[in-house]
Amino acid sequence: MTTSADNGDRTLAELMRGLGTRARAAARELARATTAQKDAALRAAAAAIRAGRAGIIAANARDMEAARARGLAQALLDRLLLDAGRVEGMAGSIDEVIALPDPVGQVMAEWTRPNGLRIRRVRVPLGVIGIIYESRPNVTADAGALCLKSGNAVILRGGSESFHSSTAIHRCLQQGLREAGLPEDAIQMVPTTDREAVGYLLGSMQEFVDVVVPRGGRGLIERVMKDARVPVIGHLEGICHTYVHRSADLDMARRITVNAKMRRTGICGATETLLIDRACLDTHYRPIADALVAAGCELRGDAEVCARDPRAKPATEQDWRTEYLDAVISIRVVGGVDEAIGHISRYGSGHTEAIIAEDAAVVERFFRDLDSAILLHNASTQFADGGEFGMGAEIGIATGRIHARGPVGAEQLTSFKYLVLGQGQTRP
């Protein structure tokens, strides 16, 4: 006799292994699918989402009602909400994925050895990808579409608060697969809100899952990184910096800083800290700070900034480590590029940093000595985005150093194999 807890565990384990087994089988089929087949499935999925708009919005209403009853914060409710515009946005994102080049089969390199062996390095899908996300139901469509385009089977695990919305969207994706004659199991969703399922996906499915991509807040990412027994492509935080060097063009520095901070404050590429050279403080500080304040930004500064600007609150040590994702900026005065590099190396998260400068030697130093995924010269940190890089849809910006770094699009969801053509060669 087993206890009910045992039964529950066994059932979950069976459920998850079932998902894994079917994903593996689907991945094998999908790896051979043609671009035309995959695009047909995506087209049918986008059509199903557009046709099923009312049903998706009704499912979302159930999630919203439960979320309100649980007293979820307004920001969370807003992330969860789907309306006609957002449903169309999801379908539109799938259209964009269709327009992307298919990375699978691309020849990455080709060379011939002195013994006549011809070696080709060819892109192949990664295999099975696990996506763990939170409340935004549109991730279901975005991640599903991107994985399908890159020939990967995917196991989606969304937040429990968006379960009904994600289920409705997922149904449309599977309809697309079915209509295109591809295996429905190519895009699966964990069909339970049981929290243990995440632990199982991270810790007990090495055989079935090649990589896990977490999408969400710091708590989720840290949990995934801590518990995962499979490789993780994730980004921790975007504590991005804009550094204004003494050689910076003032007008450019002002425009870029305001854009980098205020265009959208909630994205990971938003600047959180402004570093400014002491040597240009008299000329550059006031116009930049005024423009930030005019745009609605709160200022937090070091002692020099606060002494100069009564609007600035004193920044604490914690401020330099904080991703505000809000209309707040921390400002520190530095003695030059080396001090700026020192600050960023110490407090940054390796995501994106910009330097505004006309001095080429200083830019070179900034580019050489900093090791963030993205370094920009005379441009806004808000360009840290797969679409802006010309890579199309992205699943996130990786801050790790293994496999993918920076925007993670279809190409980054691939591996490769070597094909070697011989004429009877044996190794001496």
Next chain:
Amino acid sequence: MTTSADNGDRTLAELMRGLGTRARAAARELARATTAQKDAALRAAAAAIRAGRAGIIAANARDMEAARARGLAQALLDRLLLDAGRVEGMAGSIDEVIALPDPVGQVMAEWTRPNGLRIRRVRVPLGVIGIIYESRPNVTADAGALCLKSGNAVILRGGSESFHSSTAIHRCLQQGLREAGLPEDAIQMVPTTDREAVGYLLGSMQEFVDVVVPRGGRGLIERVMKDARVPVIGHLEGICHTYVHRSADLDMARRITVNAKMRRTGICGATETLLIDRACLDTHYRPIADALVAAGCELRGDAEVCARDPRAKPATEQDWRTEYLDAVISIRVVGGVDEAIGHISRYGSGHTEAIIAEDAAVVERFFRDLDSAILLHNASTQFADGGEFGMGAEIGIATGRIHARGPVGAEQLTSFKYLVLGQGQTRP
């Protein structure tokens, strides 16, 4: 008051964190080192190894004595032994690494966006690499040199049986770093044979170690994959197949099969299983089997093979899953390429497979439907090697799908960053 076990644990933790902290600092310096500096350090290290030959051999004698006293197997003793030739071999391997191109700073891709942003993708070192290996002391020199060339700091953890040999070699590498003005901490060795150190390296140093590369037998690799909390680049096994299609040129099939199995039986690219088409059994089987037997190979076959050839012992289910690393081959008769693909997908380890065939359509199918790191047509599986691929020295052949796959050389020990040049762009 603490118990002595607590003290020991704390001491080890402190020791390992010290290694990690120093490796991180060295990695930052090394990332900026010029190719000339790194090559100078490698040249000085090779010279120190040549000059220190007597000392290295004396240290090795201590290891050998202890190993004999512990009754280690002859194969292990052979792996452990260093003589004048092997010491020269290590120095020669460093010479080869010097001759390799420096991957760091290479521009992998470059493009311009419609808004004028110029984007470059540039290779950078991975950071800090942990290498965990077994009894071969030469790995100390090989891995240390390859990591240095690729700008990575490395923490080496060799087997306890080669501790004195590795320590002596390690001293030469550090001498090289010192002479070239690079930080000695760029190549560190765990200075204790405490077995807990491996667990600590794998499980508690995420902050300091970017990737772990295990080199050794199945037990080691499995332990690393199970316990690692950091990314692992490793290969499990090389259960490699050679498939003789009915269209194969007989002479070529015979020469390649014998080479693939018997050139060196102990390397991961050695063929372990021969698959042969039923349709060419009458013509092709006997000449290939005779040549294998003449080369000293034991045959294990399925029922059809055993019925035809009294020299063949019956292969068990376990045989198809076994990496013999010895003069033994398992042979199975298949109905065609699909059955061959099915067998390899089921029993293979995703390392290397060869097809011998003249029929181009069959080759295409083999290349498309199999997903091993290396697939060869009309060539020996023993070509699965970084040197044979023209990649220079390698640290192993990766069978995983994340980051590196196939031969892992200097280039595979790098990551990249994006450098973006603007002229004042802000994001709309």
